[in-house]
Amino acid sequence: MTEPSPHRPTPPPPPPADGLISAGRRNLRALAHAVSHPSHPPTPLFADAPQQWQRLLPYAVALALVATFLPVTVTVLTHDYAVSGGLAGAIAAAQTVPLLMVAHRPLQAWWIILPADVVGGLFALGGPDGSGIWPWTPPVIVAYLFLMLALALRETRRTLIGVWIVTGVAGLVLGQFFPEESDGTNVLLIVLSAVVLVIGGALRERGDAQRRLVEQETISEAERSRRTLLEERTRIARELHDVVAHHMSVITVQADSAPYRVGGLSPEAREEFASIAASARESLTEMRRLLSVLRSEDTTGERGPQPGLDRLQQLVEATVRAGVPAELSLTADLAGTRRLPQSVDLSAYRIVQEALANVVRHAPGATTRVSVSSDGTDLTVLVVNGPPAGPASPVEAGGAGGHGLVGMRERVRLTGGTLDTGPLPDGGFRVAARLPLGAKDPTAP
Known part of the structure; x- marks a missing residue:
């Protein structure tokens, strides 16, 4: 048997196993932190809505809730539970006025409303005829469910679990201390609040998933445009x-x-x-x-020689064979032996090539005119097509192989020219490029 080397370091002992009690304490601390710390900034519920009435809707609902539940709670406390008018008004205000915060601070509203509901239940003990339900009055139950819905639409799942546990513990403790007064509404509120929290949480998570999907699609589209630009x-x-x-x-x-x-x-x-x-x-x-x-x-x-205006006639003939009636017009000096800067010559050919490809793809059968002219200073490239003879597809910014309107603009920009593209009133499309014959150095600042 080989003895261990005296110079070999002793491995550290394994970490102690996480016991059930320590795990429970850690989860309780996490729940307590979630309940005591809002998970979102104090922004309105529909702050990103496009219409102003949509952004004001949560505040209108909160105001309607307070206007409804405040007088109803006062009436119920005074008539069914024999609570004096001033005390009933104070309890009702504490139970309902914080509902104004549900649009932007629902968790802070819950911190006020739940203790007020517990205090209201204690003052409502022993109504005049014992017919009132207890510990939660009917207005308290309904208003509390609205509060749970607002919480579910804003807070995280851990926060909702903590709120539900605290609600259940409060109701069960009141029922245990006064079993002769309790008629099961504490359990009813636990069940109803759980249902509302689950439904609201599902709606919130679905909305978050849709927003993430839209963001991802936006990022993907931007990435595709960036990749097309880099490839071109x-x-x-x-x-x-x-x-x-x-x-x-x-x-x-x-x-x-x-x-x-x-x-x-x-x-x-x-x-x-x-x-x-x-x-x-x-x-x-x-x-x-x-x-x-x-x-x-x-x-x-x-790696071979690049095409230029001398091959435009072949390009137009190939387009005609593809089913697009196209014609080419070249000025006399360009049709002759005049030499152009090769960057301009190549860019003009590529612009015509992509424009004709777009006609074939997006306007099949459309009559097309290609005109290339020069005034001695600039080279003007004009490609105009009429409405498609058959079913057409919308023009996209990028075509096959990484070209498209993005590639045209980049070519024209690097040669110091301008590009104008857009639809025509008759349903056709126009591509007009102006390329200076004294083309700029693409590497110049």
Whole structure:
């Protein structure tokens, strides 16, 4: 048998088992804390309601309860229990006036009403003919149930359990001390209050679940929009990298080959060309490092040359084959050999591509006109479609593959232009983009 090493630390003893008495004490402390500390701020019950009358409704109900139960309680105490008028008024006020707090502080109202109900039961002992029910009078029972409903709609389950236990203990103690006066209303209030607390608690938890669901849906929608925006910006960054990388590669090749193509260069000129080539290669390395971070694993097929206005005719023809009667209008200078900044050329193509895709998806069969023109300063892209020829679906902010109106706006913003989209009176839709031909650097602040 192997003896334990003298240098091995002795494991700590296991923690003592949690006994029944200590667990009971801990639960009692938790219940006492729940009963003595409200679980919500003193805000009105329907503070988030959209209409003002809905926000005022809890106060109107509380005022109606006090206006109803105060005179009824005074009458019952004086006629059925022979309580003097002044004392009956004081007891009735303590039992009913705190109901004004049920709209925003129901637990604090309970702290006042339950002791007042107990004191009222003690003063109601021994009515003139012994016919009055005891320890809880009829107005006390009904008003107390309204209070329980207000508590159930605001407080936590632990608080409700503590309130119900205290209510039951108070009624049972009164019944045990005066068994000849008690006629079972203490048990009746225990049962009825339990039913009201369960129903109100279920309604509150259902409302909380619905609010959490709405919040989750709102968060999910915001997350989808954010993800669409990030994906589109990533795609734009890759395409801009391809555009810039092409020019930087040309600069590198020209700088490296200049000493061999141009004769009679001085050593200083050769050194300058070498420095230009080295800087261009370093810039390409940094761009490729950025591309490795931005490029997702499923976009390896996007490394080829990017499309531009020269492929708009093919795009429109493909849209016509998809069942959308579309026509393209290009100004003479754009239809010729004029070269545009590649970022503008690519953005214009992508905007037309997404606009036509939206027509196919959301307005099948609609007559569509694509117009691209330039005034020498700005490139204007206009895509207008008529009402759909068949059943249409609403236009969404994001389309398949992460594009959509969000992607259009992001492309236009990064080129320094403007975008205007919206429905037309005849049921169609319009997309108008203005892209400056002197496009801004997307990385500029």
